[in-house]
Amino acid sequence: MSMKLKIKQFFGPNRQYAVAGASNNPSKFGYKILNWYLQHDLSAIPINPREHEILGQSVISNISEIIKAIDSKTNLNDYNISKVDGLSISFLTPPSITVQTLKEISQVENYQNVIKGLWFQPGSYDQEVLDEAEKIGEFGKVIYQDECILVRGEEGMISANL
Template identity: 30%
Template sequence: MKIAVVGASNNIEKYGNRIVRHLLGDGHDVCPVNPHEDIILGQPVYKKISDVPGKIDIVDIVVPPDATLKILKELRSLHGVNVWIQPGAESDAVIAYLEKHSRDFGRIIYNQCIMTSLEREYPGQSS
């Protein structure tokens, strides 16, 4: 699966790094997104989600909730992209926004970590 990780990080203590490392280890095509990095774990980094080439299967969001809202507004233009909101990236405002604009997204998952729930939510999709 091609998974864009918004909030990817070079800091090994942050979940933005742990998630990229985990998904790469599972064989996924990982596209880190971070406006302040160039390379993360050997992968080229995209400054914004619209810079990621080709079809994205899942956009995984691992940023603070206020940034999540901005990202979701950008993602609406991708029409039907699957969105995974990591624990800690959601808020009541984020959930309300998703409910209001749910038709603009594909599948929406939150309150679950992609590292532990990807196979359950997308069976047989691991590379």
């Protein structure tokens, strides 16, 4: 599948987004990318085990909680996610954390049906990350090769008719 098609499939009218490695530091991409989602009126949940709120959004400490809530069609904190069609995740974590997060995802029941896209931002992945995505059966949903949502995101939104 082409990167262009994967970028299109990352977006959807009822999609929930999450930013792994979201940050309160305006100079970091974890802040800039969460802000990008919010500026485009896309619901994005920041994931960070050390923060409580980023850009006015309540932070969830781990991805598993979000996947379980979407799978069971229940809301999570102040996020109304009971009717979303799945989860697309932007990764801004160092590769070692990205690998751990993928392993964590693979432990959650029904994750294959919930996850719709994994966007590995430049610097968030290495070969081990790509191998782990393959191992857990999600490589077909991976956007990487130095693709940045700040550059290609609007094109994806347009192709998904958002």
